[in-house]
Amino acid sequence: MKKIVISFSAAAAVILYLIISLFLPETVDVLVIGGGAAGLSAAIEAAEKGADVILLEKMNYLGGNTRRATGGMNAAGTDAQAAAGIEDSIESFFNDTMESGHQMNNEVLVRIMVERSASSVAWLTGFEADLSDVGRLAGHSVSRTHRPRGGAPVGREIVPVLTSKVKALGVDVRTENRATALTSRPGRKGKPAVVTGAYAETNEGREYRIRAKAVVIATGGFGASPELYVRMNPALKGFKTTNHPGANGDYLYLVEGLDAALVDMEFIQTHPTVEPDNGVLITEAIRGNGGILVNSEGWRFTDELGFRDVLSREILAQRAKSANLIFDRNIRDSLTATDTYFALNLISRADKLEDLADLLSINPRGLVEAVARYNSLQAGRGDEDFGRNNLPRSIIDPPFYGIRVAPAVHHCMGGLRINEKTEVLTQSGLPIGGLFAAGEATGGIHAANRLGGNSLTDAVTFGRISGEKAALMAGYTR
Ligand SMILES: Cc1cc2nc3c(=O)[nH]c(=O)nc-3n(C[C@H](O)[C@H](O)[C@H](O)COP(=O)(O)OP(=O)(O)OC[C@H]3O[C@@H](n4cnc5c(N)ncnc54)[C@H](O)[C@@H]3O)c2cc1C
Known part of the structure; x- marks a missing residue:
């Protein structure tokens, strides 16, 4: 009997508390x-x-x-x-x-x-x-x-x-x-x-x-x-x-x-460089610090530092509807933000560009030529090909890294x-x-x-x- 009285009064207190909290703000x-x-x-x-x-x-x-x-x-x-x-x-x-x-x-x-x-x-x-x-x-x-x-x-x-x-x-x-x-x-x-x-x-x-x-x-x-x-x-x-x-x-x-x-x-903004299988955003800072984008032929196809809407469209216009972000050890070392992508095993790596191309299933010859061309522009007169306004680093320091990227919804x-x-x-x-x-x-x-x-x-x-x-x-x- 005592037990019933206690649980009855406890329940009543809870109900009272709920009523008070709803009606007396x-x-x-x-x-x-x-x-x-x-x-x-x-x-x-x-x-x-x-x-x-x-x-x-x-x-x-x-x-x-x-x-x-x-x-x-x-x-x-x-x-x-x-x-x-x-x-x-x-x-x-x-x-x-x-x-x-x-x-x-x-x-x-x-x-x-x-x-x-x-x-x-x-x-x-x-x-x-x-x-x-x-x-x-x-x-x-x-x-x-x-x-x-x-x-x-x-x-x-x-x-x-x-x-x-x-x-x-x-x-x-x-x-x-x-x-x-x-x-x-x-x-x-x-x-x-x-x-x-x-x-x-x-x-x-x-x-x-x-x-x-x-x-x-x-x-x-x-x-x-x-x-x-x-x-x-x-x-x-x-x-x-x-x-x-x-x-x-x-x-x-x-x-x-x-x-x-x-x-x-x-x-609604799409971010151009998102890892397509897991939806992990690959920071723009990799491109900002020197990374390039290539298509399945291994070629650069755009100014990697263009506005996000333009870049998203350019990537979707490629045959694979995706691109590959390429960088090297020097660029990686400039950005500890990249550590997360390595910890998640999202990045392919190789000591030679040809091997990296194989891992990414893109054309090795195209990639080797594209990187050589980019490096010569970086050391010379700047990006005569696509008008990129900042080429802070070349891509010469192995290992080389790459990841497939495609646009995903990002910002309202x-x-x-x-x-x-x-x-x-x-x-x-x-x-x-x-x-x-x-x-x-x-x-x-x-x-x-x-x-x-x-x-x-x-x-x-x-x-x-x-x-x-x-x-x-x-x-x-x-
Ligand atoms: C992967 C990624 C990377 C980004 N990188 C950058 C970058 O480097 N630089 C940059 O400038 N921007 C970046 N952005 C964009 C930027 O992070 C966001 O636009 C910004 O942080 C939004 O801040 P906010 O406070 O408005 O919203 P949020 O940070 O999203 O906070 C809103 C909060 O409200 C809470 N909430 C929603 N509804 C309710 C509710 N009914 N009751 C109580 N709580 C509620 C949510 O749970 C959330 O915690 C990035 C975005 C993403 C997704």
């Missing part, structure tokens, strides 16, 4: 949804302004796609560039970004991103992130892509640094907690709705409600949802993806009923329309009350084609702005 100043570069940066800025912050992350890890970022983060006018004697300018960075985006980018947002890029890098290095190695990714006029020394992957450097800072500031970080809907009230006198918080659900299925003075959506893109990316661009049917499994475009259902405007949803340029304060806008261009967004969940900055290394600059820069503006809305002005 907890309150917070700023609610951040998503724990990648944008969300972590937003949480840090808001907490530093004095706001109480809850950060919801649906996966059991923080970092989203940011954790996978390899090649680096762009910025113009940094200390690391100065130390390496690299001359760069805001204007050059702006022009490269606009050209890559087919001049369809939101110029106001691009200007903010490039002007604050050096400050975003300095902000991260101020938290002890190592971004001292500066290389060049495809489509850039100069070297401005920052990563850890030795060319190590950038995401694995900045996610732990941002996570430590978020925790040190006392942000309430909740992994395995998914935001399921936003709550809102109607705006006054025909104005847009005002967001008042969100519903969340734990992995165990417990639902609860959070009331917030401001909400930041930082849920990333939809590159892991074939259903969405094929709907937005049917030509992507059958494409693999480089994205982490949580990139499902959750912002789309979060803004339902708020009349939020979307922009550039059809612009489209998303929520925001203004310079990162406020989410309605279809008629008015800010939705209390709602901010940053990172890959937003659109307009990269337009038709993102420049490699610009996404982290975007996520950190606008993540910081969104955290600052959200804290301001919650009444923190310091």
